[in-house]
Amino acid sequence: MAIGRRAFLQAAGLGVTAAAVAACAPGGSPGPVSSTTSATPTTTTRPPAVPADWNKLRGQLAGKLVLPQDDGYATAKLAYNPLFDSRNPAAVAQVANPSDVQACVAQAYASRIPIAARSGGHSYTGYSTPDSGLVVDLGAMKDVQVAPDGTATIGAGARLMDVYAALADAGRCLPAGSCPTVGIGGLTLGGGVGVLTTKYGLTCDKLVSAQIVTGDGKLRTVSKQQEPDLFWALRGGGGGNFGIVTSFTFQTEEAPQLTVFQLQFPGGSVADVLGGWQQFIGSAPDELWTTMAISGGNPPTCHITGCFVGTQGGLTPLLNNLISATGTQPTNRYSLSKSYLDAMKWFGGCASYSNAQCTPSWNGNGVLKRESFTATSRVLSKPLSDTGKFAELMTGRNGMDVLLDSIGGAAARVGATDTAFPHRGALATAQIYQGSTAASARTAVSEVRDNLGSVIGDGAYVNYIDQSLPDWGTAYYGPNVARLRKVGQQYDPDGVLSFAQSVTKA
CATH class of the missing domain: 3.40.462.20 (Vanillyl-alcohol Oxidase; Chain A, domain 3)
Known part of the structure; x- marks a missing residue:
């Protein structure tokens, strides 16, 4: 973290x-990109940009779209660090489900506006989006479900306190960070160093599968068997590079x-x-x-x-x-x-x-x-x-x-x-x-x-x-930078999720 x-x-x-x-x-x-990846590159023939249609997006969401003129915008835009209070995104989508995320990505694709996901809001750069961008706030997607086999499916908006409390109720644990307000999303995607790292590994080492909306708007389930190159990249390749993850499934420990x-x-x-x-x-x-x-x-x-x-x-x-x-x-x-x-x-x-x-x-x-x-x-x-x-x-x-x-x-x-x-x-x-x-x-x-x-x-x-x-x-x-660049180019060839330090720019 x-x-x-x-x-x-x-x-x-x-x-x-x-x-x-x-x-x-x-x-x-770096190893080569696996030939078993099932995704095919999205076309890079992107149509001309159209103005962002916030009313249309608002109507598509089960969650809430907050614009600068709306009540609650001043709170909705806040990140953890007051350093970024001067940032004023064009909209904050408080999404409720994967379909909402797909609608947001489709809007960004069509209008060519910057888009960035927010889990806990602890990123050292606040938002990757300038004032014209769309922030996809996953905070409402925070359910933690623990199965009898010890796997836990966790919404990408869950904060670590949500995760620790739910796992403890089931007698389980997950190696993760020490700040209770950090989001599970950013932590996992960057690796996840924490207080149980030496015993159980990084947070990403316990990842079994994930659901992600990629730059083409598709909702994909990735694992070692499905989209293996993307699954490899999500375990330490950094948040926001390949899509917006909506949920993670981990193998937990007693x-x-x-x-x-x-x-x-x-x-x-x-x-x-x-x-x-x-x-x-x-x-x-x-x-x-x-x-x-x-x-x-x-x-x-x-x-x-x-x-x-x-x-x-x-x-x-x-x-x-x-x-x-x-x-x-x-x-x-x-x-x-x-x-x-x-x-x-x-x-x-x-x-x-x-x-x-x-x-x-x-x-x-x-x-x-x-x-x-x-x-x-x-x-x-x-x-x-x-x-x-x-x-x-x-x-x-x-x-x-x-x-x-x-x-x-x-x-x-x-x-x-x-x-x-x-x-x-x-x-x-x-x-x-x-x-x-x-x-x-x-x-x-x-x-x-x-x-x-x-x-x-x-x-x-x-x-x-x-x-x-x-x-x-x-x-x-x-040594992984070249392979990560290839995965980024494959799953987001149009740069819908591009930001200053995207892997495709490395």
């Missing part, structure tokens, strides 16, 4: 204002007992703690997931938060080994055993809230607020040889945080080209976050991004999409 990291860090016992969207959050060569923990370290110990942490996670058991947060300052500070699939008794020796690897005694150490649902609420800053409260306040009935921030990412492709450089980079940068989310274990045992998510051999994603939207924040975040790139590699996580990222196609997709 991409998470509500401020809530995440507060839940872990810190009152700092660190973070962002969703944790949501390598190697090999909900485990979890133990959450935090280690707070003294100021000035970043280089030592980072060195020990990166050494430790390379051989840590799958049951242990960790994230290391480094906060800028004089000196920088750090803490490690995580989740263990098991009891406190099993966690204690692992934490002892981690502390030993850092050579630094923490100033604070604690751990708490929790159920799956309670652990997810703890990570999301919702430990004291009901499930209903742990939902958005800006377009729902919950208590969770929006957050202003500027953010980007890198990928820690290998251990740093000189962790002191990282510490130096964060010196004096008050208000900035870099969060390193580990992605080894089960996620690393999938090949870099088996799905579109390429960062399989990496140690962690690096989320660079500043709790400000000022121009100076953008400059600072980009500076750290570029300096980190020279130290840890130039990869980046597409769920932290960044319009100013150099060589973004290779950064997001690595």
